[in-house]
Amino acid sequence: MDSRNTSYARFVTEQPHVVIIGGGFAGLSAAKALKRAPVRITLIDKRNHHLFQPLLYQVATAGLAGVDIAQPIRRILRRQQNVTVLLEEVEAVDPEKHELALADGNRIAYDYAIIATGVSHFYFGHPEWERHAPGLKTLEDALEIRRRVLIAYERAEAETDPLRRAEWLTFAVIGGGPTGAETAGALAEIARRAMAGDFRHFDPGHARILLLEGADRVLLSYPEALSEKARQQLETLGVEVLLGARVKAIDERGLTIEGPAGTADERLEARTIIWAAGIAASALGASLGAPTDRAGRVEVDPSLAIPQCRETFVVGDLAHIEQDGDLVPGVAPAAIQQGQHAATNILRLMAGKESAPFRYKNRGSMATIGRKSAVAVVGKLELSGLFAWLAWLTIHIFFLIGFRNRFVVLFEWAWSYLTYQRSARLILEEAGEASPSES
């Protein structure tokens, strides 16, 4: 047991120590599920906040402020006295020794571990693309994308050459999954609506929004009919949807795509590129010594534990688990169910029972396309249009943590619905970046 827990340990030396790594949906739901359990919990995250990732694209597109969708983890768990929250980075987990190593050099022993550090971006073997095409996983990512989008309009206003201005007014989103489709839809609305009237040297409505997808339809995990509906909704908003478009190169001024077999490469000039394609599992997964899939996700057993240690669980996006032949998807409901399940299995093991196998209950999925349309699948029901959008809105606001956030997000939505305005249009300087105020 590490020294920092000594004072606390005086009262509870007999209780097992559960370490949860990651304060996302999976980690937080595990901690909450152990609320009344006779355990000491240490929740470790390298960030101080839980993030409501499904709305992150709204921060990137200036619709919401970061504070509207994030909450300090220790605030969420303040009343749960059996949890200590630590802002630290975990470098490795050693399931043999039941011990983990922190980036600051300290080590923490555990009886049970739940690892839920999620995924980040994968650039298909081209890490150099990241500079030109940031992804969207953290609040910092979202603020950086917002900065780039807003700066692009500013540069267009200062540019006199029409071709170069057009480059600044071209926005390419790579990846036609829910994040890519939602981001492209919001970018189109900014161009057509929120920016209207703000510039003197061009019409923001002429901005081009490209959505590039390598497969032959967007929202690949949805039924085909809904993919088609989503494409139509995107095009109605003014998004150019390019299917079968595989990215070959990305640089500061644009990208090159390989069209469907037989077609020539195509060059697209776009100063703002957003990456919503590949994912790579958190590096912590590899430290476990358990088998991983191609994306680096840890292949857990049916109990969600790693094969060599039944007390070490991996949950959420970092876990690879199949059900009826399909991978359980990396979505918030699956992460929440897995976190709860790992907690239940810890209680079973503490009671001398065997772990129980995990089973994902798919209650449906939905993606929003712009300001008043969406697509949703609920069981056998396929929905699209305004009704799906209202369902999307209700569910997303309901699952936001904290009454204040729900209220403020609802207000922001109503406000932008009525005024077409996006309130978070602030450009913040970033150190080391050449922003106009530093050049």
Next chain:
Amino acid sequence: MDSRNTSYARFVTEQPHVVIIGGGFAGLSAAKALKRAPVRITLIDKRNHHLFQPLLYQVATAGLAGVDIAQPIRRILRRQQNVTVLLEEVEAVDPEKHELALADGNRIAYDYAIIATGVSHFYFGHPEWERHAPGLKTLEDALEIRRRVLIAYERAEAETDPLRRAEWLTFAVIGGGPTGAETAGALAEIARRAMAGDFRHFDPGHARILLLEGADRVLLSYPEALSEKARQQLETLGVEVLLGARVKAIDERGLTIEGPAGTADERLEARTIIWAAGIAASALGASLGAPTDRAGRVEVDPSLAIPQCRETFVVGDLAHIEQDGDLVPGVAPAAIQQGQHAATNILRLMAGKESAPFRYKNRGSMATIGRKSAVAVVGKLELSGLFAWLAWLTIHIFFLIGFRNRFVVLFEWAWSYLTYQRSARLILEEAGEASPSES
């Protein structure tokens, strides 16, 4: 005339070109005062947003999000068709040639210029102190201070040595003017209230908040009785007010002060230090070739123009102008009045008249000390306590730009009043800084 204005210039070649540098209170009020004037206006700022500076300390102390007190300048002026907003940095103004140089190398000619680039921090000849004691002028400053304050609590939770923990839990604010007093009051409330219950290894209520002032009272620009009231209110909140304390040295772990004459130097260990003391005028002032005062402020003539050019005005915090033997203070109402006055003088000059002299109408001043007390001077009336706080609240919310901001800020205030919670407690990583997630 620079090339970028050519398309616009087709319609309005006969109209004089007014350049306004800076989108703060002074620059914005000048632009608005010229709304119906037959002029072309170019408003240039290196940031894209107008900032409601009187509430900036609330962002630094996690009470408000940046978006609540900032608004894109081009959004504010979108309906004013005679204004073009440019996100650029101005490097120099040449009043002889009626021309200014942008950081990107371009030059812009003007008929009239209003320079309103304000002030930044002055470290009494110790620029190396800035690293350890950031000031509070921009949104980036506020977010950096917030990050440091929140990180300090996180470090205290991870620290096992009681002395080192105490260093993390000591916060020193240097400068007892309104910004310093307001910041110290808010820091005390965070410690006593917002953080209560969030940590397992210490009681945030034991944090020390120090307010250091070189003079013998806080709020030096207020009547003595109100200074004394403010000191009492600060001490009630738990702030240690150190008067006659002059800073001799600042480093990463604390600072050294020289007490009143005859007393020995004192060392104070404090990991978080905030600078609210000296100010230095924007460097642009020096480029004008006009006389400046010790702080670098430009000594303008009674019309607010520089002595050698009656078409080049300096307004707001950057201007040095005396009235009845006193310097007109660097506060928002003075900046607004000066911006409007410079606009009026431009119209007079255009009509072939002489410029009129500026006269500052002091309608009062107020500072808030924590959650429900404040001090205010309105004419001969001196107020303190709850009533002054309500007046402060009303006036500050009323003068915020935009209905949305007023509504959200009022909601945030009501929320934190009822729950003692401060909603913006997010730590964002900053590139190049050693935050826990990078170490």
